[in-house]
Amino acid sequence: MTDSPSTAASSRRLDPVAILAALAVVAAYARAIWFTPPERVQGFAQKILYVHAPAAWVAFLAFGLTALAGAGWLFLKDERLDRFAESSAEVGVVFTTAVLVTGPLWGRPIWGTWWTWDARLTLTLFLWFVYVGYLVLRGAIDGRESRARASAVLGILGALLIPFIHLSVYLFRTLHPMPVVARPEGPTMPPVMLKTFFLCFFAFTLLYVALVRARVAYAADRDAVEDAARG
Amino acid sequence: MSAPGLVATALRIARKDLAIEFRTRSAFLSALVLSLLAIVIFYFAWDPTAVGPAVLAPGVLWVTFTFSGLLGLHRSFGVEAEDGAMDALLVAPVPREAIFLGKALANLAFVLGVQAVSLPALALFYNLPVGSAAVPLAAVLVLAAVGLVAIGTLFAGVAANTRLAELLLPVLALPFFVPVVMPAAQATARLLAGRPLAETMDWLRVLIAFDLVFCWACMVVFPHTLDD
Numbered sequence: 001m002t003d004s005p006s007t008a009a010s011s012r013r014l015d016p017v018a019i020l021a022a023l024a025v026v027a028a029y030a031r032a033i034w035f036t037p038p039e040r041v042q043g044f045a046q047k048i049l050y051v052h053a054p055a056a057w058v059a060f061l062a063f064g065l066t067a068l069a070g071a072g073w074l075f076l077k078d079e080r081l082d083r084f085a086e087s088s089a090e091v092g093v094v095f096t097t098a099v100l101v102t103g104p105l106w107g108r109p110i111w112g113t114w115w116t117w118d119a120r121l122t123l124t125l126f127l128w129f130v131y132v133g134y135l136v137l138r139g140a141i142d143g144r145e146s147r148a149r150a151s152a153v154l155g156i157l158g159a160l161l162i163p164f165i166h167l168s169v170y171l172f173r174t175l176h177p178m179p180v181v182a183r184p185e186g187p188t189m190p191p192v193m194l195k196t197f198f199l200c201f202f203a204f205t206l207l208y209v210a211l212v213r214a215r216v217a218y219a220a221d222r223d224a225v226e227d228a229a230r231g
Numbered sequence: 232m233s234a235p236g237l238v239a240t241a242l243r244i245a246r247k248d249l250a251i252e253f254r255t256r257s258a259f260l261s262a263l264v265l266s267l268l269a270i271v272i273f274y275f276a277w278d279p280t281a282v283g284p285a286v287l288a289p290g291v292l293w294v295t296f297t298f299s300g301l302l303g304l305h306r307s308f309g310v311e312a313e314d315g316a317m318d319a320l321l322v323a324p325v326p327r328e329a330i331f332l333g334k335a336l337a338n339l340a341f342v343l344g345v346q347a348v349s350l351p352a353l354a355l356f357y358n359l360p361v362g363s364a365a366v367p368l369a370a371v372l373v374l375a376a377v378g379l380v381a382i383g384t385l386f387a388g389v390a391a392n393t394r395l396a397e398l399l400l401p402v403l404a405l406p407f408f409v410p411v412v413m414p415a416a417q418a419t420a421r422l423l424a425g426r427p428l429a430e431t432m433d434w435l436r437v438l439i440a441f442d443l444v445f446c447w448a449c450m451v452v453f454p455h456t457l458d459d
Binding site for chain 2: 074126129130132133136137140141142143145146149150152153154156157160161164165167168169171172
């Protein structure tokens with residue numbers, strides 16, 4: 001697939017999805033901070049979850065779509081799929097980093113510890129390792145096709161790895177009783193919080209779409225410039 | 232190509248790799264010395280009055296195997312870099328699955344060879360009561376080695392085609408080693424502590440499932456990692 005100059009030019013204009021995403025994020029967090037009452041037991045620390053949980057959702061979504069796009073590329077060899085995989089993985093790493101940073105910030109006051117080797121925490125950490133490796137791998141291969149090929153393979157194997165890490169960490173925890181920590185679920189959420197929560201999920205998903213669109217536009221420009229330079 | 236033909240070709244490729252290794256012995260000796268050194272260094276990295284050597288041993292064993300294994304894995308595609316040997320192998324009328332299987336078998340022999348020397352050395356240095364646990368322990372070693380080698384061979388092939396080469400292999404492979412090393416180390420610890428075999432069964436099941444899924448998956452995706 002070759003890119004017409006119009007796609008390169010359009011990427012410089014502000015993407016309407018990006019504007020919408022920014023508005024949604026601002027609205028969601030205005031509501032989360034000022035118009036949603038703090039949780040009775042956890043206090044203001046609970047508000048971190050309005051970032052943490054939607055970011056985790058976006059991270060899993062991003063990596064799932066990366067694996068799917070990679071598998072699709074192996075069959076269709078369409079460059080757009082590879083550019084999408086590249087973009088989605090990069091955005092996914094950013095959101096996973098946000099999950100790994102906000103998690104301990106919440107865990108310290110609520111669980112009394114920055115980190116615990118809980119199944120979900122460990123899984124997120126390894127997901128982060130796999131996809132940072134994915135980005136390093138992409139950076140180390142020059143040929144566009146061999147890059148797409150190798151990263152598609154890594155994306156697929158990464159998706160296969162997730163159940164195994166989950167299983168082994170789960171076994172590790174159940175065979176080794178650990179000090180009992182507060183479960184993250186807590187009491188069921190009151191509707192006012194739930195609404196804010198969904199708004200944050202929606203805003204983050206929109207943000208994901210906007211960031212991936214911007215990143216894909218960049219990748220398309222870069223490839224177009226590369227093609228033009230090669231003549 | 233039929234399944235027996237695939238295996239026969241794979242065995243020929245494995246024999247070629249092992250013949251190269253046997254004549255130079257460079258990678259095998261360095262992996263062996265590395266694992267012996269690691270066993271010795273780990274002993275002094277802990278306070279032996281606080282933590283008994285038998286408690287340390289399973290962790291030492293698996294960290295050592297993981298890292299010494301990487302040394303041999305990288306070499307498996309490194310030998311093909313010279314004189315365009317890899318291109319010759321790709322041009323040869325050989326299915327690419329057979330190339331993977333052959334490389335993996337040679338790597339398995341390599342890793343098991345290192346283990347065959349370093350496990351007795353560990354038992355000796357750490358004064359381990361291996362005794363009756365020897366047979367189940369060998370089973371754990373083989374099951375884990377199969378998983379490590381399947382993943383390692385695939386990523387060694389991927390890493391060999393990149394600018395970073397040997398730097399990239401641990402970054403790619405180590406996250407995938409976690410569901411192998413964790414069950415293997417846990418099972419080893421229980422076996423060395425003289426616990427009943429039933430306590431390790433859950434871990435062995437994870438190892439077997441990992442081996443089945445990833446041996447198959449790596450063989451299927453390997454042809455896609457090579458340029459046409």
